[in-house]
Amino acid sequence: MVLDRAAVTVEAADPRSQETKTILAPVSLTLTEQRIAIIGANGSGKSTLLRLLNGLVLPSSGTVQVNGNSTQRDVSAVRRSVGFVFTDPLSQLVMPTPQEDIELSLRRQKLSKAERRHKATAILADYGLAHLAESSIYELSGGERQLTALATVLAVAPDILVLDEPSTLLDLRNTRLLMERLDALPQQIIMSTHNLDLAARFDRILVIDCGQLVFDGEPDRGIARYRELAG
Numbered sequence: 001m002v003l004d005r006a007a008v009t010v011e012a013a014d015p016r017s018q019e020t021k022t023i024l025a026p027v028s029l030t031l032t033e034q035r036i037a038i039i040g041a042n043g044s045g046k047s048t049l050l051r052l053l054n055g056l057v058l059p060s061s062g063t064v065q066v067n068g069n070s071t072q073r074d075v076s077a078v079r080r081s082v083g084f085v086f087t088d089p090l091s092q093l094v095m096p097t098p099q100e101d102i103e104l105s106l107r108r109q110k111l112s113k114a115e116r117r118h119k120a121t122a123i124l125a126d127y128g129l130a131h132l133a134e135s136s137i138y139e140l141s142g143g144e145r146q147l148t149a150l151a152t153v154l155a156v157a158p159d160i161l162v163l164d165e166p167s168t169l170l171d172l173r174n175t176r177l178l179m180e181r182l183d184a185l186p187q188q189i190i191m192s193t194h195n196l197d198l199a200a201r202f203d204r205i206l207v208i209d210c211g212q213l214v215f216d217g218e219p220d221r222g223i224a225r226y227r228e229l230a231g
């Protein structure tokens with residue numbers, strides 16, 4: 001993934017104003033490490049940076065490329081390569097039950113209906129969610145929904161996994177399970193998190209503050225920088 005002076009600005013809240021607000025100042029990055037964490041205060045711009053990576057947000061200036069595909073010109077190719085897990089699983093789970101959601105995720109694979117059903121059942125079992133396969137998404141706990149959302153995205157084996165604060169709703173046990181699961185994945189992972197234990201395990205850390213990249217490097221130093229900023 002390559003960001004070349006990618007910046008995000010939005011119109012000012014007051015429609016009479018000509019001004020724009022910069023949410024993310026121009027940033028140039030080549031993201032090649034297997035495990036990259038993004039940390040920073042609430043509202044600093046972490047989600048905006050992540051959303052640039054799969055074309056959910058397009059840069060107002062500069063470019064973002066994934067495997068040579070521009071998010072502005074080839075967004076479908078980018079979305080096929082980049083699986084995105086939202087902080088709020090309800091933004092992502094669109095079908096009534098986990099089983100149906102995973103089957104929907106598998107729709108582009110050349111499988112018969114029965115094969116799709118069978119594969120979705122196996123994926124849910126792998127995540128310890130088999131007993132919830134036919135439950136309403138709304139009856140699941142926040143953590144169960146979060147794991148279902150992860151299973152749904154990984155069902156299609158994207159090349160790159162982008163996760164926006166994936167442990168927010170998880171208890172200690174499920175956070176540990178998530179860490180183990182992420183550790184075992186072959187994909188490149190780029191994740192924002194407020195969980196510094198999780199971030200410390202990664203290869204590279206980006207620290208964002210007020211829409212600016214203020215640190216890019218080794219986890220211990222990145223976490224120390226973030227602690228300084230938090231005061």
Ligand SMILES: Nc1ncnc2c1ncn2[C@@H]1O[C@H](COP(=O)(O)OP(=O)(O)OP(=O)(O)O)[C@@H](O)[C@H]1O
Binds near residue numbers: 044046
């Ligand atoms: N479409 C938009 N229009 C106006 N402001 C926006 C828009 N998207 C994001 N913002 C603002 O940009 C800033 C950065 O938001 P972003 O969601 O990237 O922060 P974050 O670091 O992920 O925060 P958190 O840790 O709270 O999830 C916030 O002040 C947010 O209100």
